Amino acid sequence: MICPDTPPLLAQSLADLRSARTTIRLGGQFTKDRIGGRLVGEGTPVSTRNLSRILRYRPNDLTISVESGVRWSDLQQELGRNGQMIPLDPPWSGGCTVGGVVAANQSGPRRRLFGTARDCVIGMTFATLEGKLVQAGGMVVKNVAGLDFGKLMIGSWGTLAALAIVNFKVFPIARGTRTFLFESASLAAAIECRDGVLKSVLQPLSVDLLNPEASAALGWNGFALAVQAAGAPPVLDRYQAALAGFRVIDCAVWDRIREFTPDFLARHPDGVVVSKSSTLTGVADAVRELPGPVVSRAGSGVSYGHATHDVAPNMEKPGGFEIMERIKRMMDPDALLNPGRLHGLL
Numbered sequence: 001m002i003c004p005d006t007p008p009l010l011a012q013s014l015a016d017l018r019s020a021r022t023t024i025r026l027g028g029q030f031t032k033d034r035i036g037g038r039l040v041g042e043g044t045p046v047s048t049r050n051l052s053r054i055l056r057y058r059p060n061d062l063t064i065s066v067e068s069g070v071r072w073s074d075l076q077q078e079l080g081r082n083g084q085m086i087p088l089d090p091p092w093s094g095g096c097t098v099g100g101v102v103a104a105n106q107s108g109p110r111r112r113l114f115g116t117a118r119d120c121v122i123g124m125t126f127a128t129l130e131g132k133l134v135q136a137g138g139m140v141v142k143n144v145a146g147l148d149f150g151k152l153m154i155g156s157w158g159t160l161a162a163l164a165i166v167n168f169k170v171f172p173i174a175r176g177t178r179t180f181l182f183e184s185a186s187l188a189a190a191i192e193c194r195d196g197v198l199k200s201v202l203q204p205l206s207v208d209l210l211n212p213e214a215s216a217a218l219g220w221n222g223f224a225l226a227v228q229a230a231g232a233p234p235v236l237d238r239y240q241a242a243l244a245g246f247r248v249i250d251c252a253v254w255d256r257i258r259e260f261t262p263d264f265l266a267r268h269p270d271g272v273v274v275s276k277s278s279t280l281t282g283v284a285d286a287v288r289e290l291p292g293p294v295v296s297r298a299g300s301g302v303s304y305g306h307a308t309h310d311v312a313p314n315m316e317k318p319g320g321f322e323i324m325e326r327i328k329r330m331m332d333p334d335a336l337l338n339p340g341r342l343h344g345l346l
Contacts, residue, residue, distance in 0.1 A: 015131030028097030068099030105155030112299035207299030
């Protein structure tokens with residue numbers, strides 16, 4: 001495995017492998033090898049794990065710049081010393097790297113209020129197969145110049161270039177949180193309850209819906225709607241009064257919801273994860289149609305089904321796939337970087 005410890009060495013490694021026309025298996029800690037599409041062929045492993053430095057942190061400016069191999073948990077620990085965070089809640093959070101989170105555009109329960117990596121990243125530096133380091137965006141929250149090209153890297157699963165440095169805007173940690181749970185044998189009742197929350201003046205951090213198979217894994221019954229609120233005690237008391245049909249539960253449950261997919265895949269060697277994006281009104285259909293245990297970001301319209309290979313449905317390629325293919329051919333004409341990883345992109 002090739003593990004460069006500086007961005008220039010990362011760029012040079014890619015250029016050398018391209019010259020040798022060698023397929024590249026690009027990653028950090030490779031925690032997400034079983035999602036996002038399977039690599040075609042073996043490939044020479046190139047890991048960013050040794051790019052592990054925090055380069056620039058200005059708590060008062062609410063910005064931080066880190067190398068892509070920094071572990072996500074270490075980044076959050078550093079920010080936590082100043083009462084700050086990056087609210088992405090990615091799965092595999094104990095072992096994944098910053099680059100992996102951004103390359104996969106991963107997020108978790110708090111996506112409902114804070115969005116995805118595209119909403120938190122303000123700039124980056126990435127290495128191309130030509131051996132160049134390209135900078136996009138910067139260290140200013142409102143910086144726009146070059147950011148669109150950086151956004152192209154977010155969610156590309158390492159099929160276009162290798163992330164070397166990522167700049168984030170950071171957020172204050174909430175003063176307090178409280179979690180509320182509604183359980184029902186009826187999906188329609190759970191959706192109606194979800195609609196009531198979203199149409200109210202409340203602005204919860206998270207609104208997740210689990211089908212009976214998923215909720216049973218957490219010790220709940222039927223269709224379970226979990227709502228996470230944040231704020232000072234009077235704010236949390238207002239939530240409790242408004243959510244009279246809910247019961248208060250331990251906030252630690254969000255760690256289990258965040259790690260539901262890694263836990264499922266650890267228990268099922270043949271397991272696969274199928275995601276489906278929908279409008280908010282389409283969440284109910286997604287929960288019905290997806291296989292196995294389903295965890296839905298019911299406040300943002302992204303749902304995840306968990307199945308074994310023999311029951312997993314065939315997934316259609318997303319809209320705009322032809323554009324993705326053209327960009328891939330432009331940046332990686334020989335299909336060397338993580339071929340197959342993004343909807344079978346070659």
